[in-house]
Amino acid sequence: MTANHDATHNRLIGWIGRLVSVGFFAMVAFSTVAQAAGTLRVGVQLEPPNLDPTAGAAAAIDEIVYANIFEGLTRITENGDVASGLASSWTVSDDGRVYDFTLREGVQFHDGTSFDASDVVFTLDRARAPNSSNAQRAIFALIENVAAIAPHLVRITLKEPLGALPTYLGWGDAVIVAPESAADNASHPIGTGPFRFQRWRKGASVTLNRNENYWGTRPPLDQIEFLFIPDPTAAFAALVAGDVDGFPNYPAAENLALIERDNRFQILFGTGEGETILAINNGVAPFDDIQVRRALSHAINKQDIIDAALFGYGTPIGSHFPPHHASYIDLSDQYKFDPARARQLLGDAGYPNGFTTTLTLPPPAYARRSGEVIAAQLEAVGIRVQINNLEWAQWLDQVFSNKAYDLTVVSHTEPLDIDIYGREDYYFQYHNDSFDRIITDLRGASEPMQRDRLFKQAQTLIADDAVNVFLAQAPKIAVWSRDVSGVWSNAPVQANDLTHADIEGRVFQQSEQRKTGSGGALAMLFFIIAAGLGYAAFYVRASPAFLIGRAAAMALSLIAASIVIFLLIEVAPGDPAAFMMGLNADPASVAALKAELGLDQPLLARYFSWIGGLTRGDFGVSYTYRVPVGDLIEERLWVSLPLALIAFALSTAIGIPAGVIAAARRRRRSGKAIMTAAQAGVAIPNFWLAILLVMIFAVALRWFSAGGFPGWDAGAAPALKALLLPAIALALPQAAILTQIMRSAMIETMSEDYIRTARAKGLSQGKVLQRHALRNAMIPVLTILGLQFAFLLAGGIIVENVFYLPGLGRLIFQSIVQRDLIVVEGIVMVLVFAVILVTFLIDIAYAIVDPRLRHGAMRR
């Protein structure tokens, strides 16, 4: 290599140095600016699979869109009452079968189309159609006919009386949609509500802006941003770091005591609808025996569960009914905690020595923690418990759909859902004709006294039958910043109605909307790779045969990898369609969705359509988000690629010099100190380092936010700042590895004859290092650098989770959890592609760094 080349090289390094320092200055300068004022930032635990509440039962959808974007004919208020919505009033016929709804006039959808009776007819006909994917189709199927009597008058005729029709019409599943926009509501919802959909950053947030043409009172808020923070720790961290203004459902009850003492926050305790139960499979032995079920009820100490698993926040219950309801009767002491009685009942049932059973648990912390307590309490009466932790998708598949379980812990959050005990084929497998009669009567009853009596009968009956062990009613715990007002404290439906929410003293500044260039990040990645390839090929004057040969090997590896990935994922349990439809979905709706996603096609056909798409750069369409997988990956690359580059730069900037110094001073104290530090660095798990960094720099010192990603729209400085801590956590262990490898490569090289010659002819130690040793030592280091980049691009899945960064690593984990298999396939393919390419580049880089190899490489 020529001196000229070296000069270019040095100039380049100089420039990079300057760029980095400018970057840091910019970061410091701008870090305090771009917080979009006037926006209410709401933390929610789960990201919805889509935004159409009429095509999925996921509560996470309603939590964002209900009453904010979409409205129904009626609405459920904070206290659980039915109030007028898009219908200003209604009447019911004497036989309870015919309802007339008078609609509001002058209401517009967000796209400017006007709302009238035809929209109502369209919405309800769509919901009750045979191919409907509405989760409550069973209820809408009770409708015989919907007719527009006048432009603003709708008549609903029922097959049988249904006293609760106005309540049902206030649910999220019954919101009114327009025929013009209904098809796109999953990704771009258009309703009549006080806020209009602005944007959805997958894995990160949904933003809503005020609807200036709203028919009702003008909402005080300018903008709402829902941020998805699944992890209880991250929730606490985000709150303390000021990344969110509050959580309507605060997931980490354990640190409420701490928050209470912090005068920046207010805690609102409300009544929740979540009955947490130990659900029992009544259809399998030994649980088909009522004595065994009663033994379980006696064996469980509800207060222990409330103390240890719910951190004291819960009320013991004795049936499936919320204590705040007027018809509630307290049955929580019907089966007192009495292990001796439990053992006796087990003996009577023919199990004097107990038995072995499985406790299957879904992911939420309350379920996992209660499960451990329950297992220990059951062991105490001789029932040996095997705990089986599942992801939601697997839980829905195994427990909810296939009833392949013994015991499970889950919270039923739908309001007044005691009727599930009368459902045919429900996962409890409980059958009692008298109970079914109560529910049928209840459905027809609209008279309050009668309903009250029936509700009480129903509660008593399931408690007598000890269908499940009824554990506790958890309160709705909301944590908000002090300056927030007008938010719900109760949760009669799973929704966050923010129509009247306000935030003191903040002014909204319209931030300029920068569009993310489609294909930008992917294109950037491929441009970098292609440029590298071209440069390398030119430099070594590679023969076409060599390049073609390597490319063919690469293609073979990719095909082999695609088959492995596809087959692995094919045998994965968990039906994506069932997962998307949620807890109360109708089986026919699930089947309809399956057909829509093409999941009913044979295996081979699906593989070829997938691989065929890949060759055209089409990764398919995500099952959950209903957008092209390529777009999802690209969106995440904008986080993962810069993160990987920063971590890579950090790791290289620390590792290479440290390795060189450690080699040059290997007999001195400084060299040994570096190696000790490197030994320690290699042994630190990066996620533990990440946790420590969050606690020190985000929670204690508050220099950084605890996680999250503001997006590049917010400016380069805040975005880079958000990536810095994760990059450090990722980079330090890698830098330690690099230091060790660099040092031994240098030592190896420095013992070569030509180094001794160079020293002998009078070159200084520094010159020798720089001119001869470093370049030669770089050869083995290059391999490691290449592998490290691939590793960093995968993002250390775990580290991205600790900081809840919406990167590739987190996307793949979410997709596995949500059974969005096509996304998993796409991501793994991209990563594998990257690794294979990098390996190829290293082959060529060898030839560049080491002229001795050039000819060898050519002849291969």
Added chain:
Amino acid sequence: MSIVMTSARDWFRRSPGLVAGACITVLFILMAMISLVWTPYDVTALDIGARLMPPDAAHWLGTNHLGRDVLSMIMVGARISILVALIAVGIGLIIGVPIGLAAAAMPGLIDDVVMRGSDLVFAFPALILAILITAVFGPSAVNAIIAIGVFNIPVFARLARGSALPIWKKHYVLSAMTAGKTRAEISFEHVLPNISHLLIVQGTIQFSLGILAEAGLSYVGLGAQPPMPSWGRMLAESQTMISFAPWLALFPGLAIFIFVLGLNLLGDGLRHRLDPRNDRAA
């Protein structure tokens, strides 16, 4: 007695890392073995009254949200960690080494297949592969072992192949061939003993990587399932409580860190001891 003392001191002077590493490793293995018969407290029993106790005389490392003793859980957790990592190394050795020896003994097609096959496994980022496997087959300690073990196979195959190749050019191998020994016999009688020190060193390294991988998998909930304690899950559970019960996040992390550090020191020490070439470099 004094001879033993002298030689121990001598060992420590010559390779302090090796001695320290060996001590740490033995300590952790002992801890895991003791936990089979005795722990300060029962790790499955609950003690709701004594929950979230900071470290004190009764609970040296404190208790968690269910009142379980952290020290006892770390002891039992060591068991799972060691078991998973050890069997995963075993899988790598038992399957990978014969493959690597065969590739070295029979250059050509077999060699190509082995090298391309290991390329394929290496093309999957390790953690992604492990997560795929455990996500597909369900979270459990056994699947964690398989996931980590699969990745160890090409590591040992490549190492065995790479270090066996030069041995095939040695005179004693050539004379064994002329004596009529089969390639398989030579591989096991001459090649394997000559590369075993490299396998031991690599085995130690893979063992420590296995500890880290197991911790990572159980941190995301894909490792051993409760009530069996594991270090990674202890860390995951501790995260929500770190602001008021920092000992819950500190001690399991320290356990992983110290154990991995010890194993690495042991591995490096062994390499220097067993490979004379490295003595010059050190």
